[in-house]
Amino acid sequence: INYEIWEKILKINPRIEVYVHTNGNILNRRVKELMNKLKFNFTISIDSIQKENYESIRVHSNYETVMRNIKYFQQYTKANNTSIHIKPCLMRQNYRELPEFLKYFNDQDVSVQLKLVLLPAKYSLWSMRSSEIKSAIDYLTGFAFDENTHFQRLNINRYKEVINQLSVWYDEAVKRESDSDVDKQTIEELKSRFMKQVEFNIANDHTLNEEEKNEKAAICHAAGKEMLSSIKNEEEMIRALKIFINIPVEYV
Numbered sequence: 001i002n003y004e005i006w007e008k009i010l011k012i013n014p015r016i017e018v019y020v021h022t023n024g025n026i027l028n029r030r031v032k033e034l035m036n037k038l039k040f041n042f043t044i045s046i047d048s049i050q051k052e053n054y055e056s057i058r059v060h061s062n063y064e065t066v067m068r069n070i071k072y073f074q075q076y077t078k079a080n081n082t083s084i085h086i087k088p089c090l091m092r093q094n095y096r097e098l099p100e101f102l103k104y105f106n107d108q109d110v111s112v113q114l115k116l117v118l119l120p121a122k123y124s125l126w127s128m129r130s131s132e133i134k135s136a137i138d139y140l141t142g143f144a145f146d147e148n149t150h151f152q153r154l155n156i157n158r159y160k161e162v163i164n165q166l167s168v169w170y171d172e173a174v175k176r177e178s179d180s181d182v183d184k185q186t187i188e189e190l191k192s193r194f195m196k197q198v199e200f201n202i203a204n205d206h207t208l209n210e211e212e213k214n215e216k217a218a219i220c221h222a223a224g225k226e227m228l229s230s231i232k233n234e235e236e237m238i239r240a241l242k243i244f245i246n247i248p249v250e251y252v
Contacts, residue, residue: 002020003030003034006018006034006038007034009038010034010037010038014037014038015039016039017039017041017082018038018039018040018041019040019041019042019043020040020041020042020043021042021043021045021087022042022043022044022045023044023045023046023058023061023066024044024045024046024066024069024070024073025061025062025065025066025069026069027069027072027073035076039080039082040076040077040080040082041077041082041083041084042073042077042082042083042084042085043084043085043086043087043113044070044073044084044085044086044087045087045088045089046058046066046070046086046087046088047088047089047090047091047093047094048088048094048097048101049067049097049100049101049104050097051063051064053093053094053097054066056093057089057091057093057094070086074108074110083111084110084111085110085111085112085113086105086110086111086112086113087112087113087114087115088101088112088114088115089115089116089117090114090115090116090117090125090162091116091117091123091124091125092123092124092125092128093123095125095136095140096139098114098140098159098162099140099143099145102145102155102156102159103145105155106145106146106151106152106155109149109151109152110151111151111154111155112151112155112158113158114158114159114161114162116162116165118251119247119251121243121247125166125169126169126172126173127246127247128173129173129177130170130173130174130177133166133169133170133173134170136166137163137166137167137170140159140162140163140166141163145159176246182242182245187234187237187238187241190238190241190242190245191228191241193245194224194241194244194245195220195221195224197245198217198220198224199217199220202216202217202220228240228241
């Protein structure tokens with residue numbers, strides 16, 4: 001369908017800016033022909049510049065192909081005065097590579113938009129133990145970078161924002177680990193606690209008026225009830241509720 005959309009843009013108004021978010025795997029003859037006729041801007045999702053790690057995260061992708069395509073996109077955007085951004089998904093598998101990753105694209109003066117993975121929880125940094133998050137913070141703060149250009153400074157600010165978010169998650173992890181009441185509560189108490197967290201979050205959402213809050217609360221209650229009723233095993237229910245309670249409620 002993307003091809004059809006681009007062909008219609010070409011017929012209706014080929015002067016408009018086109019923004020594409022891509023994993024960078026596909027760069028065929030048809031894409032190149034369209035690139036020559038339209039003004040494309042690119043955001044490319046790539047999570048590692050190490051072949052083995054990249055291909056373990058982006059299963060069925062080919063590292064050499066993607067890196068070659070990124071070079072082509074870079075040359076295109078430079079020649080056509082359009083933009084290119086690199087957007088890695090930061091998770092347990094690749095966060096230690098972030099300093100090297102940032103330096104690699106900083107040296108090319110390319111914008112890097114850092115995206116912290118939230119779910120699945122087993123891949124996310126927020127769900128690690130507090131000691132592990134603290135170790136990640138200590139590791140990332142131990143690096144310095146050149147800040148000579150606009151994009152280099154922007155990238156460093158985004159890098160610091162990641163560290164700030166990890167600090168928030170560290171505090172949340174410490175609180176989770178000190179909350180011994182969770183292990184003592186019954187299923188009904190855990191259900192009630194979970195829904196109260198959701199209700200509290202809705203009640204404190206200042207972007208909603210009272211009618212919208214009530215409507216959202218009703219939807220969340222129905223969805224929560226349906227979600228929990230799908231879990232038949234008691235042990236699974238308790239495990240699920242403990243996870244739901246620990247996930248930052250805005251993500252739920």
